[in-house]
Amino acid sequence: MFCKSLVRSAYAAGRLESKPVVRKMSPLLPYSDETRRQSSSSVLSGNKPKTMDELHGPTFLTSLYWLFVKGYFDKTHEMQVEHKKIYGPLWKSKYGPLVVVNVAEAELIEQVLRQEGKYPIRTDMPHWRGYRVLRQQAYGPLTEMGAEWQRIRSILNPRMLKPKHVSSYSTAINQVVTDFVHRVRWLRESAGGGAVVHDVAGELYKFAFEGICSVLFEIRMGCLNEQIPQETQKFIDSVGEMFRLSPILVLFPQSLWPYLPFWKHFVAVWDHLFKVAQQLIDRKVVEIREKAAKGETVEGEYLTHLLASEKMTVTEILGSITELLLAGVDTTSNTISWALYHLAREPDTQEKLHQEVDSVCPGDKIPTSEDFAKMPWLKATVKETLRLYPVVPGNARVVVEDEIMVGDCIFPKKTLFHLCHYAVSYDGNHFPQPHAFLPQRWLRGDERLKQHPFSSVPFGFGIRACLGKRLAELEMYCILSRLMKHFEVRPDPSGATVKAKTRTLLVPASPMNLQFLDRK
Numbered sequence: 255m256f257c258k259s260l261v262r263s264a265y266a267a268g269r270l271e272s273k274p275v276v277r278k279m280s281p282l283l284p285y286s287d288e289t290r291r292q293s294s295s296s297v298l299s300g301n302k303p304k305t306m307d308e309l310h311g312p313t314f315l316t317s318l319y320w321l322f323v324k325g326y327f328d329k330t331h332e333m334q335v336e337h338k339k340i341y342g343p344l345w346k347s348k349y350g351p352l353v354v355v356n357v358a359e360a361e362l363i364e365q366v367l368r369q370e371g372k373y374p375i376r377t378d379m380p381h382w383r384g385y386r387v388l389r390q391q392a393y394g395p396l397t398e399m400g401a402e403w404q405r406i407r408s409i410l411n412p413r414m415l416k417p418k419h420v421s422s423y424s425t426a427i428n429q430v431v432t433d434f435v436h437r438v439r440w441l442r443e444s445a446g447g448g449a450v451v452h453d454v455a456g457e458l459y460k461f462a463f464e465g466i467c468s469v470l471f472e473i474r475m476g477c478l479n480e481q482i483p484q485e486t487q488k489f490i491d492s493v494g495e496m497f498r499l500s501p502i503l504v505l506f507p508q509s510l511w512p513y514l515p516f517w518k519h520f521v522a523v524w525d526h527l528f529k530v531a532q533q534l535i536d537r538k539v540v541e542i543r544e545k546a547a548k549g550e551t552v553e554g555e556y557l558t559h560l561l562a563s564e565k566m567t568v569t570e571i572l573g574s575i576t577e578l579l580l581a582g583v584d585t586t587s588n589t590i591s592w593a594l595y596h597l598a599r600e601p602d603t604q605e606k607l608h609q610e611v612d613s614v615c616p617g618d619k620i621p622t623s624e625d626f627a628k629m630p631w632l633k634a635t636v637k638e639t640l641r642l643y644p645v646v647p648g649n650a651r652v653v654v655e656d657e658i659m660v661g662d663c664i665f666p667k668k669t670l671f672h673l674c675h676y677a678v679s680y681d682g683n684h685f686p687q688p689h690a691f692l693p694q695r696w697l698r699g700d701e702r703l704k705q706h707p708f709s710s711v712p713f714g715f716g717i718r719a720c721l722g723k724r725l726a727e728l729e730m731y732c733i734l735s736r737l738m739k740h741f742e743v744r745p746d747p748s749g750a751t752v753k754a755k756t757r758t759l760l761v762p763a764s765p766m767n768l769q770f771l772d773r774k
């Protein structure tokens with residue numbers, strides 16, 4: 255599929271400016287349709303690599319037909335699977351002048367990601383950047399590019415990704431989990447007939463929001479109170495509005511934005527987000543100054559360290575911390591929701607998790623980071639959930655610097671790749687019984703553990719991978735372990751099932767209701 259001689263000849267012929275990485279690939283997968291046979295055999299027979307023009311794929315009209323007539327607009331993750339069946343693991347889609355190369359096989363995703371340059375780019379996010387230019391705000395890790403992006407990541411990374419720092423956030427997270435457990439009890443008693451919690455995903459959204467604010471801003475926002483404070487609710491609603499308007503806005507050319515009726519609203523919700531974040535930062539600045547004036551040691555979590563290190567200006571901190579907050583709520587809350595949804599249908603797995611947590615943390619002991627190292631079933635449950643529901647089901651990548659070779663095709667620099675993580679997660683060659691929820695496939699010693707390392711990369715890969723991976727894992731382990739310890743989770747008594755839909759992220763398409771019964 256990606257034979258060395260082929261690369262060497264492309265390299266020798268000067269088509270590749272730098273030599274692409276060649277790793278030992280697994281044997282060809284048994285694709286059945288004609289397209290795949292042709293594409294594989296042409297490479298194996300030593301034919302010239304295909305150019306992008308020769309690559310198959312739907313035209314603009316066909317894409318529109320799939321999206322709006324066949325109804326895949328809010329299930330583009332399923333469209334990945336269907337298109338892979340038709341076109342093979344590499345195809346191009348046209349959206350007007352934009353050409354996207356879809357990559358839907360672990361080996362090929364690896365080839366793209368391993369050939370990225372120093373400053374990887376996802377997409378240029380013109381709508382988010384547009385607001386920042388308008389209001390002279392700083393870009394954060396999601397919107398920044400090039401050397402500046404690398405600079406801010408190098409400042410943000412240590413306290414977010416180093417295990418010893420992240421584990422220090424477990425006290426704050428565990429306090430939020432305690433409140434969530436109380437809230438579950440209150441919800442089922444007050445509105446669920448003593449058992450049911452309605453709209454679990456919505457409730458977990460509040461948990462994730464509260465959790466990330468407690469780490470980033472070192473403050474409790476009151477999201478889990480019986481009555482959510484008005485200001486907090488407005489902040490939450492602004493985040494929701496911003497995500498709702500974002501995909502609509504990008505459908506229009508940037509020059510038209512100021513004339514669109516919802517542009518004003520988009521700017522207003524960003525204004526509110528930045529205003530509240532600014533207030534929270536200002537509060538912390540005053541607190542630090544007061545402590546320093548009294549000669550007291552300044553201790554704190556993420557924001558305190560950013561401010562105290564003085565490696566970023568306050569405006570830069572504001573730009574970055576706002577983006578961390580936006581990236582860290584829906585992702586974590588939806589993953590926890592999907593995990594509970596499946597566990598509710600798997601009493602045996604729940605029992606295993608309950609016993610595991612109970613044996614590592616007997617009685618009232620609250621699990622900490624060190625305890626999670628002794629909970630393989632818990633970790634496997636999170637991995638399996640992220641395989642079945644990669645909350646970022648497709649991820650864009652622009653390989654800027656070089657012409658690159660992917661599969662049997664050579665691509666010019668600045669090609670926009672769309673990495674189809676969802677389709678790859680359901681590849682039966684990597685994951686037998688791909689639709690089944692089987693955490694055990696991630697346990698050491700399980701003979702099914704022979705996946706390709708790029709067959710499930712829910713947090714991305716390389717230097718531009720998720721900044722909040724470790725914090726997200728900590729949050730998920732903290733809450734799932736405590737819920738498994740206290741409750742037996744059962745499905746919605748009405749028998750309703752919940753499908754996934756794409757709203758940029760993979761989210762529940764309908765309200766998810768679950769029963770939470772006290773364990774004896």
Ligand code: HEM
Pocket residue numbers: 376395396407466577578579581582583585586589640644645646649712713714715716717718719720721722723725726
């Ligand atoms: C289950 C939870 C989460 C999942 C599955 C997830 C997944 C991802 C993925 C796939 C990316 C793109 C990586 C790439 O392009 O290679 C990403 C980027 C990012 N994530 Fe997460 N994420 C999660 C939670 C969080 C949390 C809690 C935070 C904040 C604390 C966060 C902050 C970010 C940021 C800032 C980026 C952009 C990084 C950059 O471009 O430099 N994420 N995430």
